[in-house]
Amino acid sequence: MTRMAATASPRPAHIAVLNIPAHGHVNPTLGIVAELVRRGHRVSYAVPEEFGPQVRAAGAALVPYETTLPASDRVEDWPSDDPVAMMRLALREAVSVLPGQLRAFEADPPDLVLHDFGALTGRLLAHRLKVRCVCLSSTHVSTATAEEREQRQHLFEELFHDDPRWQEYRHGFRKLLDEAGITLSVDDYTGRPERCLVPIPRFFQLHGERADERYAFTGPCLGERSHQGEWRAPAADTPVLLVALGTAGSDRPEFYRRCARAFAGTPWHVVMATGRLDPALLGPLPGNVETRASVPQLRVLARAKAFITHAGMGSVLEAMHHGVPMVAVPQVNDQPVNAARIADLGLGRHLPQEEATVSALREAVFSVASDPAVARRVTETRARMRRLGGASAAAELIESQLPGGTGRWQELARRLEFTAGDAEADRAVPGTTAV
Secondary structure (H helix, E strand, O other), rough: OOOOOOOOOOOOOOOEEEEEOOOOOOOOOHHHHHHHHHHHOOEEEEEEOOOOOHHOOOOEEEOOOOOOOOOOOOOHHHHOHHHHHHHHHHHHHHHHHHHHHHHHHHHHHOOOOEEOOOOOHHHHHHHHHEEEEEOOOOOOOOOOHHOOOOOOOHHHHHHHHHOHHHHHHHHHHHHHHHHHHHOOOOHHHHHOOOOEEEEOOOOOOOOOHOOOOEEEEEEOOOOHHHHHOOOOOOOOOOOOOEEOOHHOOOOOOHHHHHHHHHHHHOOOOEEEOOOOOOOOHHOOOOOOOOEEOOOHHHHHHHEEEEEEEEOOHHHHHHHHOOOOEEEEEOOOOOOHHHHHHHHHHOOOOOOOOOHOHHHHHHHHHHHHHOOOHHHHHHHHHHHHHOOOOHHHHHHHHHHHHHOOOOOOOHHHHHHOOOHHHHHHHHHOOOOOOOO
């Protein structure tokens, strides 16, 4: 992994991290937290107690709060097809958790706030405490121009003008910002951070060439994740297939049964992470299929020859880091975009849910695991991923914003990509920027 040139580190600082209760948002921060702690900083991490073990394992102190959001592993409880309902959920959560977070951090003031893009209290808390903040986006960032953003806002107004929920949301958010003395528009507050860490490579970002220097693309910030436990690998000559649909994909027993049937009687050792799914729903399984509620995914990917994935950003980055070809079966959120990027970059196949039959799954895995072109692209991508700065670069960027730091965010962001050679690689390899 490439490291950025050393700069003078500021004094040890107290850093507040604010996140939402979702593994896909918490996991990308753990490597950064561990690196900050290694550098002597104190980290206080605000997230529900459910995530306490991994937060504490990374070296941070937990600042728990009670969430109003649906359980992260119950995709059916999220109104993902209703954008107004989703925005109202996020605002309700911010209003609910803000008083407790203010009490906690006014009593123990941080020197900087690092917050997930979905943690709407982060920027407000930093404003109230008069410290800098850094946003962290675990997925693609918006590269829309000012004109495109205005057009999008007009479209929302036209679509939802007569929806009282939309008017209530806009009024409630404006009230929240006014009470904090923040004059930004709601859209700028939520969609245009002053500075943002993006733990994905620019070449995977949708229209990555359009992202300006407020965004620093560090690549994945992978930690040890010892809290995930151990995994015993099969014999060295046995090909391993990982099947995992993330925390929100464990309500699809028929999909896991199809995967088991697809590879019954083959040389593959199939590792299926089934989440909260009742194992009894899977019925009898072939002897070459191993099921667990969760697996130490990085350890399994280090041995895997192929990966059937929901194409959540965390899983995609981990597969790219380990050079594992993917069969992407997306479900919600950014997953269809990620699946398309996987196919565009030659890193695997995009298999829509309705096409993921037993035979299609088997053929897709056999294909990506044996295709020399896919092998070449995943090997090249693995090398590119490991040239990125990851957690070390993210920590240095954060340190630049601490009291006594250099403050030179854009300079460090440019140096990061120059050191990784990413811009040059993008010019040399077709299909790695805009889609």
